[in-house]
Amino acid sequence: MGKSVSIAVIGAGKWGQALQFALSFTLTCKITSRHIKPIENFVSLEEALKCEYLIFALPAQVVRGWLEAHFTFRGQKILVAAKGIEQGSGSFLNEIFAHYVPEDHLSFLSGPSFASEVMQGLPTAVVINSSNETLSKEFAAFFPSFIKTYTSKDVIGAEVCGAYKNVLAIASGICDGLKLGNNARASLIARGLVEMRRFGKYFGAHDETFLGLSGAGDLFLTASSTLSRNYRVGLFLAEGKKLETILEELGEVAEGVFTSEAIFELSAKHMIYTPIAHEIALILKGKEPRISVKDLLSD
Ligand SMILES: NC(=O)C1=CN([C@@H]2O[C@H](COP(=O)(O)OP(=O)(O)OC[C@H]3O[C@@H](n4cnc5c(N)ncnc54)[C@H](O)[C@@H]3O)[C@@H](O)[C@H]2O)C=CC1
Numbered sequence: 001m002g003k004s005v006s007i008a009v010i011g012a013g014k015w016g017q018a019l020q021f022a023l024s025f026t027l028t029c030k031i032t033s034r035h036i037k038p039i040e041n042f043v044s045l046e047e048a049l050k051c052e053y054l055i056f057a058l059p060a061q062v063v064r065g066w067l068e069a070h071f072t073f074r075g076q077k078i079l080v081a082a083k084g085i086e087q088g089s090g091s092f093l094n095e096i097f098a099h100y101v102p103e104d105h106l107s108f109l110s111g112p113s114f115a116s117e118v119m120q121g122l123p124t125a126v127v128i129n130s131s132n133e134t135l136s137k138e139f140a141a142f143f144p145s146f147i148k149t150y151t152s153k154d155v156i157g158a159e160v161c162g163a164y165k166n167v168l169a170i171a172s173g174i175c176d177g178l179k180l181g182n183n184a185r186a187s188l189i190a191r192g193l194v195e196m197r198r199f200g201k202y203f204g205a206h207d208e209t210f211l212g213l214s215g216a217g218d219l220f221l222t223a224s225s226t227l228s229r230n231y232r233v234g235l236f237l238a239e240g241k242k243l244e245t246i247l248e249e250l251g252e253v254a255e256g257v258f259t260s261e262a263i264f265e266l267s268a269k270h271m272i273y274t275p276i277a278h279e280i281a282l283i284l285k286g287k288e289p290r291i292s293v294k295d296l297l298s299d
Pocket residue numbers: 011012013014015016033034057058059060062066081082083084113114115116251252253255
């Protein structure tokens with residue numbers, strides 16, 4: 001405990017708190033958020049920003065605005081823990097951060113890791129992705145023994161996997177909500193993996209990333225558990241609930257809702273064939289899920 005490393009988590013939602021909890025096994029990890037929370041080592045934003053290491057656990061859609069409003073680069077080393085693609089611009093998080101932070105100070109967290117299980121100290125494996133392997137290893141060393149860390153240089157692959165699997169988790173939730181059966185869900189997840197690989201390869205992702213923790217690992221986790229917020233969004237959509245009601249009741253972020261639109265736009269722009277993400281974007285705009293199933297079966 002208490003190594004002399006200055007580190008802070010920015011964002012005290014589910015994931016930010018779980019990461020602070022985990023890192024507190026090996027060092028003193030501060031945390032900050034826009035609203036004061038009764039958490040040990042909670043500090044002001046000003047104090048957090050003085051730290052050498054920063055972990056960003058904000059929703060992807062607010063990252064650009066937050067950086068613009070609050071961030072000045074002073075040599076900080078960054079680990080981005082969000083999973084999503086910005087709606088509207090279609091920007092990946094590494095592209096957004098690149099406006100504010102040099103590439104060799106940036107890393108991205110991926111892999112199957114429900115916050116609630118990390119909070120219980122359950123065994124978990126994650127990947128730290130950066131073009132700067134020394135930086136990945138520095139962050140890896142901060143994790144406690146119940147979290148196994150891997151490093152990778154495939155930043156775009158990790159980002160595509162982390163973002164895309166949220167959309168596929170919504171699809172899987174819909175599939176189970178409609179009681180389409182195990183065959184249908186396995187096919188959906190398998191074809192989803194093929195689809196997200198096709199999308200990622202277009203942007204330069206490495207093949208092996210899709211087979212590992214960041215790809216198949218996080219996809220299998222999120223697309224098969226009610227612990228996933230995105231999967232639950234799918235379940236409720238299948239029940240015919242309105243999206244606004246679902247999101248209001250969820251009270252937490254479901255990144256797939258925004259990322260599906262970003263994938264829809266990027267796929268149209270670059271002519272990438274992404275039928276499942278396409279149908280999810282349409283369902284979120286009001287298309288009847290059962291018609292999407294018919295369309296996917298006949299496509
Ligand atoms: N919860 C999980 O199991 C995991 C989540 N993630 C990713 O981490 C990111 C954050 O997710 P969670 O913490 O789970 O979500 P959450 O909904 O629990 O918390 C989000 C936090 O962001 C804050 N926030 C929202 N808008 C803000 C703004 N404009 N300025 C400042 N703060 C703002 C909220 O106050 C809240 O504390 C997402 O991209 C998610 O996909 C990644 C891995 C696991």
